[in-house]
Amino acid sequence: MDGENWQLILDSFWPLLSAGLRVTIPLALASFAIGLAIAIGIALLRISGNALLSGIARVYVSAIRGTPLLVQLFVIFYGLPQLGIRIDPFPAAVIGLSLNVGGYAAEVIRAAILSVPKGQWEAGFTVGLSRTRTLRRIIIPQAARVSVPPLSNTFISLVKDTSLVSVITVTEMFRVAQNIAAFSYEFLIVYMEAAVIYWIFCFVLSLGQDALERRLDRHVAH
Numbered sequence: 001m002d003g004e005n006w007q008l009i010l011d012s013f014w015p016l017l018s019a020g021l022r023v024t025i026p027l028a029l030a031s032f033a034i035g036l037a038i039a040i041g042i043a044l045l046r047i048s049g050n051a052l053l054s055g056i057a058r059v060y061v062s063a064i065r066g067t068p069l070l071v072q073l074f075v076i077f078y079g080l081p082q083l084g085i086r087i088d089p090f091p092a093a094v095i096g097l098s099l100n101v102g103g104y105a106a107e108v109i110r111a112a113i114l115s116v117p118k119g120q121w122e123a124g125f126t127v128g129l130s131r132t133r134t135l136r137r138i139i140i141p142q143a144a145r146v147s148v149p150p151l152s153n154t155f156i157s158l159v160k161d162t163s164l165v166s167v168i169t170v171t172e173m174f175r176v177a178q179n180i181a182a183f184s185y186e187f188l189i190v191y192m193e194a195a196v197i198y199w200i201f202c203f204v205l206s207l208g209q210d211a212l213e214r215r216l217d218r219h220v221a222h
Helices: 003-046 051-065 069-083 089-115 118-126 131-168 173-184 187-221
Strands: none
Touching: 003 051, 003 089, 003 131, 003 173, 003 187, 051 089, 069 089, 069 131, 089 131, 118 131, 131 173, 131 187, 173 187
């Protein structure tokens, strides 16, 4: 490591960090929020008792979990235009990541709902609540506590997965790293610097996850 390498690290730090804060994190947040909404819907279809709806949800989950995220992004951004559907890079990235999160998080939410004892359902019915109100008022709040750790892990993984959207020309942090590396020819240094920033993001999110879990544990204890 000579002086020029250290200067490159200093010069590239802010462009990388800025891209992470302006694009990578917002992209992950938007995709996770939409994906979580999709996941809740899919999970409820899976446990609905309707064979058709449950089957459709099962096929969706199987398709998402059985194909690479990179392929899904390529289909959305490069494949759909052949059908006359053109989507700009950032919305295409949000759609691809959201659908992917929906497929994986749906199983987490379904398992969390099924983990709630059946007696809770019966208690809701006993006091006159409908199935929908029992689900909303009794089951989902308990399932939410169970699903926090795996969903938090899903979000942290999503932050790392945003690097894949560079292949559909979204200028997020890894795309910026690629541009800097191509200009400087210092691929190892720039990519290692990007890796460190990704690690910092994930480390901070892990601290937040731990704090949230401790808070939920105290709430349950009381």
